[in-house]
Amino acid sequence: MHNKSMTTAADPQSLLLTMLDPAVRADPYPLYAQIRARGPLQLPANNLTVFSTYAACDEVLRHPDAASDRLKSTIAQRAIADGAEPRPFGPPGFLFLDPPDHTRLRRLVSKAFVPKVVKALEPEIVALVDGLLRDVDGTFDAIAGLAYPLPVAVICRLLGVPLEDEPEFSAASALLAQSLDPFATVTGSAGDGFEERMRAGRWLRGYLRDLIARRRRDPGEDLMSGLIHVEESGDQLTEDEIVATCNLLLVAGHETTVNLIANAILALLRHDGQWAALAADADRAAPVIEETLRYDPPVQLVGRIAAEDMTITGVTVPKGDNMMLLTAAAHRDPDAVQRPDEFDPDRETIRHLGFGKGPHFCIGAPLARLEATVALTALTSRFPTAALAGEPGYKPNVTLRGMTELPITL
Numbered sequence: 076m077h078n079k080s081m082t083t084a085a086d087p088q089s090l091l092l093t094m095l096d097p098a099v100r101a102d103p104y105p106l107y108a109q110i111r112a113r114g115p116l117q118l119p120a121n122n123l124t125v126f127s128t129y130a131a132c133d134e135v136l137r138h139p140d141a142a143s144d145r146l147k148s149t150i151a152q153r154a155i156a157d158g159a160e161p162r163p164f165g166p167p168g169f170l171f172l173d174p175p176d177h178t179r180l181r182r183l184v185s186k187a188f189v190p191k192v193v194k195a196l197e198p199e200i201v202a203l204v205d206g207l208l209r210d211v212d213g214t215f216d217a218i219a220g221l222a223y224p225l226p227v228a229v230i231c232r233l234l235g236v237p238l239e240d241e242p243e244f245s246a247a248s249a250l251l252a253q254s255l256d257p258f259a260t261v262t263g264s265a266g267d268g269f270e271e272r273m274r275a276g277r278w279l280r281g282y283l284r285d286l287i288a289r290r291r292r293d294p295g296e297d298l299m300s301g302l303i304h305v306e307e308s309g310d311q312l313t314e315d316e317i318v319a320t321c322n323l324l325l326v327a328g329h330e331t332t333v334n335l336i337a338n339a340i341l342a343l344l345r346h347d348g349q350w351a352a353l354a355a356d357a358d359r360a361a362p363v364i365e366e367t368l369r370y371d372p373p374v375q376l377v378g379r380i381a382a383e384d385m386t387i388t389g390v391t392v393p394k395g396d397n398m399m400l401l402t403a404a405a406h407r408d409p410d411a412v413q414r415p416d417e418f419d420p421d422r423e424t425i426r427h428l429g430f431g432k433g434p435h436f437c438i439g440a441p442l443a444r445l446e447a448t449v450a451l452t453a454l455t456s457r458f459p460t461a462a463l464a465g466e467p468g469y470k471p472n473v474t475l476r477g478m479t480e481l482p483i484t485l
């Protein structure tokens with residue numbers, strides 16, 4: 076894993092290319108430490124600035140000139156000037172929008188995710204976990220057996236997506252998760268599998284459009300029916316925006332919480348006494364989850380665009396630059412966190428940017444925390460002597476990093 080570019084003073088682009096190498100996925104943290112030690116990296120030819128300290132990531136996320144709409148980047152502007160269509164697939168999910176559209180769309184769905192509403196889902200989440208753990212024994216893949224099916228069932232229920240269709244759209248969702256990887260910004264090309272990802276996107280949008288038509292005829296208690304009702308009762312959103320919003324929620328529900336649950340299981344089993352301590356005291360779940368979000372976060376980086384020239388921790392970012400915020404590196408910044416490379420749920424304060432910060436702070440955070448709490452307390456208390464049964468495998472994903480399997484002996 077330690078290839079030459081990790082041990083010599085590589086140029087910024089080589090360092091970032093190493094980050095994209097699937098071989099570093101199992102443990103990207105030594106490489107992040109190297110990147111962080113180099114300070115902000117600027118690649119003017121790519122219109123890219125990379126921040127990896129806590130102070131810099133935090134400052135960008137709070138900055139009023141840090142935009143999320145990719146159309147504001149110099150790269151997009153150049154493509155548009157060369158004749159490219161600005162949004163060939165319709166509006167993006169509100170994760171990639173700025174005010175006023177971001178504010179309007181976020182407000183329409185945020186009610187469904189506030190802590191009080193989410194808390195009411197607890198009995199159902201407990202029942203789902205009970206069902207998943209009922210007859211398990213021997214060696215158990217914690218991904219296929221628990222970490223993946225739980226959040227998927229919950230988000231499908233919330234959105235009103237029939238769980239029977241799940242095998243079809245889980246493949247599309249996995250491909251779409253890869254489109255968040257920073258291939259284009261680092262290499263200047265779209266990366267392997269671009270066409271396949273585009274096909275998956277088209278398929279999922281078509282699937283959602285069909286489902287919207289069904290819900291229009293036969294509404295339910297779900298979020299999609301709620302958004303259709305808003306659309307029909309005024310001019311607050313369009314059908315394209317409903318598709319983009321449901322797409323965002325469906326992919327977020329599939330590709331993030333799974334990794335929080337799995338990364339927590341792995342950390343607990345790799346650190347002496349942590350599994351048994353949670354098995355004996357369910358109240359430890361909250362700090363275990365926060366420490367996992369810091370130590371091994373499901374979302375490893377987030378992107379922003381400089382809407383104006385910006386100065387971040389003394390570094391000038393030209394207007395239109397893409398900013399890559401390596402939050403997973405920031406979480407282990409020794410200037411911000413004591414003993415940063417230790418997994419320690421008992422540390423006095425656990426600071427992290429694992430759910431982001433500022434106007435785009437994760438809307439699903441209360442739901443993800445609740446699902447992880449129920450899953451981890453059930454698994455540890457039922458199987459207090461569980462152990463790792465092999466090394467986990469990792470997907471190639473850089474941004475939404477996660478395991479393919481996590482075998483444990485119960």
Ligand code: HEM
Nearest residue numbers: 169170327331332335374377429430431435437438439443
């Ligand atoms: C452990 C699980 C999760 C993690 C680590 C996570 C992480 C994040 C992060 C870091 C952001 C901010 C991105 C940015 O600033 O550019 C974000 C935004 C978002 N997340 Fe999550 N997320 C998780 C689960 C969920 C779930 C379960 C849902 C919904 C069902 C969800 C929906 C969203 C949405 C809609 C946004 C965009 C918010 C906005 O732009 O205003 N997330 N998430």
